[in-house]
Amino acid sequence: MTMKRTRAFGAALAFASACAVSLSAMAQASDAAAEIEKYRQALADGNPAELWEARGEAMWHEARGPNKVSFDKCDLGLGAGVVNGAYAQLPRYFADAGQVMDLETRLIHCMTKLQGVSVADAHKTLFGGPGQRSDIEALVAYVTSQSQGVVMNVSLADPAMKKMYAMGEKIFFFRGGPHDFACATCHGEEGKRIRLQDLPDLTHKSGAQKAYTTWPAYRVSQGELRTMQWRLNDCFRQQRFPDLVFGSPASIALTTYLAYNANGAAYAGPALKR
Amino acid sequence: MDDIVAMRRKVMRQGAGLTLFALVAAAGWLKPTSAFAAAWNKSAFDAHSMDETMKALNGPAPATSKDVTFVATPDIAENGAVVPVSVVSALPKTESIAILIEKNPNMLAAVFDIPAGTEASVTTRVKMAQTSNVYALVKADGKYYVASKEIKVTLGGCGG
Amino acid sequence: MPDPMKIRANLLGDSTEVKVLMSHEMETGQRKDAQGKIIPAWFIQTVDVTCAGKPVLSAQWGPAVSKNPFLSFKFKGGAKGDKVVVTWVDNRGEKRSDEATIA
Numbered sequence: 001m002t003m004k005r006t007r008a009f010g011a012a013l014a015f016a017s018a019c020a021v022s023l024s025a026m027a028q029a030s031d032a033a034a035e036i037e038k039y040r041q042a043l044a045d046g047n048p049a050e051l052w053e054a055r056g057e058a059m060w061h062e063a064r065g066p067n068k069v070s071f072d073k074c075d076l077g078l079g080a081g082v083v084n085g086a087y088a089q090l091p092r093y094f095a096d097a098g099q100v101m102d103l104e105t106r107l108i109h110c111m112t113k114l115q116g117v118s119v120a121d122a123h124k125t126l127f128g129g130p131g132q133r134s135d136i137e138a139l140v141a142y143v144t145s146q147s148q149g150v151v152m153n154v155s156l157a158d159p160a161m162k163k164m165y166a167m168g169e170k171i172f173f174f175r176g177g178p179h180d181f182a183c184a185t186c187h188g189e190e191g192k193r194i195r196l197q198d199l200p201d202l203t204h205k206s207g208a209q210k211a212y213t214t215w216p217a218y219r220v221s222q223g224e225l226r227t228m229q230w231r232l233n234d235c236f237r238q239q240r241f242p243d244l245v246f247g248s249p250a251s252i253a254l255t256t257y258l259a260y261n262a263n264g265a266a267y268a269g270p271a272l273k274r
Numbered sequence: 275m276d277d278i279v280a281m282r283r284k285v286m287r288q289g290a291g292l293t294l295f296a297l298v299a300a301a302g303w304l305k306p307t308s309a310f311a312a313a314w315n316k317s318a319f320d321a322h323s324m325d326e327t328m329k330a331l332n333g334p335a336p337a338t339s340k341d342v343t344f345v346a347t348p349d350i351a352e353n354g355a356v357v358p359v360s361v362v363s364a365l366p367k368t369e370s371i372a373i374l375i376e377k378n379p380n381m382l383a384a385v386f387d388i389p390a391g392t393e394a395s396v397t398t399r400v401k402m403a404q405t406s407n408v409y410a411l412v413k414a415d416g417k418y419y420v421a422s423k424e425i426k427v428t429l430g431g432c433g434g
Numbered sequence: 435m436p437d438p439m440k441i442r443a444n445l446l447g448d449s450t451e452v453k454v455l456m457s458h459e460m461e462t463g464q465r466k467d468a469q470g471k472i473i474p475a476w477f478i479q480t481v482d483v484t485c486a487g488k489p490v491l492s493a494q495w496g497p498a499v500s501k502n503p504f505l506s507f508k509f510k511g512g513a514k515g516d517k518v519v520v521t522w523v524d525n526r527g528e529k530r531s532d533e534a535t536i537a
Contacts, residue, residue: 032350035348035349035350036348036350036352038346038348038349039348039350039351039352039358040352042346042347042348042358043356043358043399045453045506046453046455046504046506047455048455048457048501048502048504050440050455051437051440051455051457051502054438054440055437130459130473195428196352196428218502220352220353220355220356221353221355221429223355223459223501223502274352274353274429314479314480314494314525315494319494319496355500355501356500356501357500358504360506375498378498379462379464380496380497380498382496382498383495383496383498383499384493384494384495384496384498384499385493385494385495386491386492386493386507387491387492387493388491389489389490389491389492391490391509391510391511392490392491392507392508392509392510393449393507393508393509393510395507395508396491396505396506396507397504397505397506397507398499398500398503398504398505398506399499399500399503399504400498400499400500401460401462401497401498401499401500
């Protein structure tokens with residue numbers, strides 16, 4: 001072969017082997033994805049979240065706080081004590097509170113206003129950990145389990161809800177912090193992932209549905225049941241944003257944005273995540 | 275650490291099953307079934323390394339058996355803290371099924387005593403410190419058998 | 435008082451399938467706290483399951499069993515209405531016993 005042809009041949013060979021390598025890498029990546037899906041399926045039966053659900057259910061019917069009132073008197077939007085399907089319609093505007101609330105802020109509201117628990121006590125252990133229990137997490141697990149299979153149906157009819165949605169959307173795209181990250185940086189496009197974790201595109205229906213309907217979840221890496229407020233707080237931490245205050249308007253606004261985007265899908269939680 | 279690994283590899287390749295032979299020191303765990311509070315076999319669960327288990331040599335070497343299988347046990351665990359493992363033994367008169375994880379600080383994870391009338395299959399979830407071989411060690415009709423499977427772990431499951 | 439387990443016992447043909455979810459930290463004793471001190475091992479050591487009083491499974495566990503352990507197995511000879519009792523004892527001597535009726 002002439003020098004020219006050898007070089008061209010060499011280049012073609014290199015190109016072909018690069019393609020082969022990247023094709024095999026892609027094949028490996030999709031094999032890995034299939035095996036991980038098998039892993040998730042194997043864990044679906046016997047979700048430790050059920051332990052939180054059982055605790056939450058017991059708590060729901062217990063007379064609690066200085067006023068000795070049970071959550072059977074707590075209105076999650078469908079009437080006092082009505083739990084079935086309530087989560088699929090949250091967040092919503094509550095006239096008795098004069099604001100839009102998500103499930104967690106509504107539970108705190110019932111604790112403080114109905115049960116007489118102090119605001120400080122109600123916020124004492126929001127996220128469980130070694131040696132500490134979170135009542136909120138158990139209650140959320142129970143209430144959300146009662147919306148399993150119910151189609152997400154958040155309404156923006158109320159002007160306060162429209163405002164919250166708009167604010168949530170704005171926050172979602174707001175870039176800040178030392179990395180100049182927005183939620184959208186990781187969750188604003190199809191096909192993104194961090195290592196082996198696929199990142200749902202929360203700006204489009206199918207991504208938002210898949211993500212929102214699977215929180216709260218038993219988070220294996222934490223060994224705890226984690227809620228939406230926790231998830232948002234942890235995102236802010238990962239973005240190196242300031243601490244997202246529990247139950248803040250910003251957290252409710254983001255939840256409203258995500259929940260409404262998930263409308264039309266059947267709620268599937270409490271779920272299980274790595 | 276490297277010598278132990280090299281030694282393991284050498285033994286495995288030889289197929290002598292010496293290391294597994296040693297594991298079966300844990301054979302001492304099998305006591306006549308009593309309904310409650312069977313004494314917990316500390317030495318079996320404390321064995322840290324292949325060396326220690328080899329020292330506690332106590333029973334016949336397990337034979338590799340195709341009748342001991344892992345079912346619905348994924349090849350990859352997203353988080354080593356929770357790895358689903360299901361073992362089925364098709365061997366007649368299966369008395370016990372144990373799960374061992376090669377690269378864990380202590381290899382023995384769990385032992386299940388199977389009384390007559392109970393199916394020789396168990397499902398549970400174990401922690402894996404890192405990608406490792408997982409062994410299913412079965413005692414059937416007084417003899418020991420083993421099967422193994424490699425499970426890849428993307429995030430180690432014992433650390434804080 | 436340790437948290438209750440979730441037990442499901444279902445008759446499938448002539449086999450009863452038992453699935454148990456236990457609430458337990460299953461601390462390995464390998465981890466360190468924020469101050470660098472070892473968090474002591476705390477884990478279920480023995481599990482015993484009976485059906486209508488007769489042992490159908492017993493197990494010895496080490497701390498490598500996952501937190502909030504899950505266990506599933508099948509046995510013959512159970513009938514609808516029989517009581518399946520699961521008992522665990524941990525290394526602190528704490529004990530928990532729960533039951534379910536075969537459905």
